[in-house]
Amino acid sequence: MAAKGQAGGRPRDSRVDRKILETTRELIDEVGYPNLTVDQVAARAGVGKAAIYRRYGSKAEMAFAASVHGQQLPPVADTGSLHGDLLALARTFHVRLSAPATRHLGPALVNELATNPDLVTRFQNTFLAAEQADFAEVIERAVDRGELAGPVDPVMAHVLVAGALSAAIHVLRLPVDDAMVADLAAAATAGLTALAMQHHAGQE
Amino acid sequence: MAAKGQAGGRPRDSRVDRKILETTRELIDEVGYPNLTVDQVAARAGVGKAAIYRRYGSKAEMAFAASVHGQQLPPVADTGSLHGDLLALARTFHVRLSAPATRHLGPALVNELATNPDLVTRFQNTFLAAEQADFAEVIERAVDRGELAGPVDPVMAHVLVAGALSAAIHVLRLPVDDAMVADLAAAATAGLTALAMQHHAGQE
Numbered sequence: 126m127a128a129k130g131q132a133g134g135r136p137r138d139s140r141v142d143r144k145i146l147e148t149t150r151e152l153i154d155e156v157g158y159p160n161l162t163v164d165q166v167a168a169r170a171g172v173g174k175a176a177i178y179r180r181y182g183s184k185a186e187m188a189f190a191a192s193v194h195g196q197q198l199p200p201v202a203d204t205g206s207l208h209g210d211l212l213a214l215a216r217t218f219h220v221r222l223s224a225p226a227t228r229h230l231g232p233a234l235v236n237e238l239a240t241n242p243d244l245v246t247r248f249q250n251t252f253l254a255a256e257q258a259d260f261a262e263v264i265e266r267a268v269d270r271g272e273l274a275g276p277v278d279p280v281m282a283h284v285l286v287a288g289a290l291s292a293a294i295h296v297l298r299l300p301v302d303d304a305m306v307a308d309l310a311a312a313a314t315a316g317l318t319a320l321a322m323q324h325h326a327g328q329e
Numbered sequence: 330m331a332a333k334g335q336a337g338g339r340p341r342d343s344r345v346d347r348k349i350l351e352t353t354r355e356l357i358d359e360v361g362y363p364n365l366t367v368d369q370v371a372a373r374a375g376v377g378k379a380a381i382y383r384r385y386g387s388k389a390e391m392a393f394a395a396s397v398h399g400q401q402l403p404p405v406a407d408t409g410s411l412h413g414d415l416l417a418l419a420r421t422f423h424v425r426l427s428a429p430a431t432r433h434l435g436p437a438l439v440n441e442l443a444t445n446p447d448l449v450t451r452f453q454n455t456f457l458a459a460e461q462a463d464f465a466e467v468i469e470r471a472v473d474r475g476e477l478a479g480p481v482d483p484v485m486a487h488v489l490v491a492g493a494l495s496a497a498i499h500v501l502r503l504p505v506d507d508a509m510v511a512d513l514a515a516a517a518t519a520g521l522t523a524l525a526m527q528h529h530a531g532q533e
Contacts, residue, residue, distance in 0.1 A: 159444065228443060229443050229444070231443075231500075232439045232440045232442065232443035233440055233443070235436045235439045235440065235499060235500050236436045236437055236439065236440035238436065238500075238502055239432060239433050239435075239436035239437070239499070240363065240433070245502045248502075249501075249502070253501060278512075280503065281509070281512055281513070281516070283501075284493050284496060284497045284501065284503070284513070285489070285493055285513075285516055285520075287496075288492070288493050288496030288497055288500065288501060289488050289489055289492050289493045289496065291496050291500055292488060292491075292492030292493065292495050292496040292500070293488045293492055295439060295443070295500070296439050296442075296492065296495055296496070296499070296500070297453075297457060297487075297488065297492060298442055298449045298452075298453070299484065299488070305485070308482075308485055308524055309485070309488070309489075311520070311523060311524060311527060312485070312489055312516075312517070312519075312520025312521065312523060312524055313516070313520065314520075314523070315516075315519045315520045315522065315523030315524075316489075316515070316516025316517060316519045316520040317516065318519065319515060319516060319518070319519030320512055320515060320516055320519075323515060
């Protein structure tokens with residue numbers, strides 16, 4: 126997630142930014158997310174608490190930025206088929222959402238989003254927008270190849286793959302293995318193919 | 330969710346049970362979930378706090394039992410098609426997950442599940458099991474009608490419909506309208522049909 130009040134997601138002081146995020150990651154590894162405090166991060170990073178709260182609204186947002194958003198997502202695989210591309214994306218989300226830090230942080234962030242509309246806006250405009258753009262790319266390639274009858278909403282594709290996975294892992298707390306990830310990708314492929322046909326019927 | 334320590338989900342003192350749940354619902358309406366306290370419920374219901382904590386592990390579990398689990402779900406509609414049945418289920422979940430109380434409570438419960446394995450067990454064995462049974466019924470009817478090539482996992486069906494909706498509403502905080510619910514039901518229908526074909530290929 127972009128830091129609070131940054132124009133276009135560009136950091137104003139990237140050294141401080143980096144230090145805060147590195148220190149947060151270190152402390153999550155050492156003490157775990159539930160025990161992490163903003164005070165600890167400020168003290169070890171050698172910055173004031175105000176510097177942290179200028180960037181992040183809360184401990185959850187700071188930790189989310191450090192451990193999830195801070196990871197560079199791999200570029201979207203171009204496998205040559207919609208099913209292959211969605212399976213690759215589903216596997217990336219599976220790894221990301223199952224990571225030990227995310228298993229505490231994801232739910233904490235969900236809880237904060239419920240009471241913090243500003244955080245929802247930042248979360249949607251930066252983090253979710255980037256994820257949805259990956260699905261838009263996959264859909265565009267499938268339309269170009271003629272696999273889809275026309276474009277479908279990348280938001281729906283994201284909900285069917287990343288949303289369903291995040292619900293399975295963080296809400297329903299199901300054991301999710303690669304067979305389930307593969308089934309989800311296969312179901313999403315068939316589902317998006319059907320929606321494209323339905324939405325673009327008679328336009329050929 | 331069944332009360333803590335109750336055998337088979339049967340209340341030991343249904344008058345006290347009912348009073349706690351009614352009072353919780355009243356207070357959620359009056360003060361909202363974030364301001365609700367177990368103390369308030371105990372005082373107004375005329376029961377000890379211990380009586381509440383024997384039944385529920387926390388405020389979130391008590392409120393969830395009162396406002397979500399306490400609602401009798403309508404019987405699963407038998408519309409004559411897999412798509413119709415899944416659309417009816419998706420609309421029921423949409424109403425339930427979008428209710429004002431659930432918008433706060435759902436995320437609070439998600440956060441508690443992350444740190445409370447006992448709550449996860451109760452949540453899965455009672456609440457989720459009942460929801461998954463509804464999907465099992467819908468799948469069985471579709472197999473009987475010959476719409477599905479064979480049974481598919483009701484857990485996957487539940488993830489594709491209820492999971493995706495709960496992620497869209499509570500995690501991604503998207504505006505979800507009936508058009509999106511209908512698209513989700515159509516995508517889930519095509520997805521489950523494809524999974525049934527894949528899993529039962531060559532068994533005809």
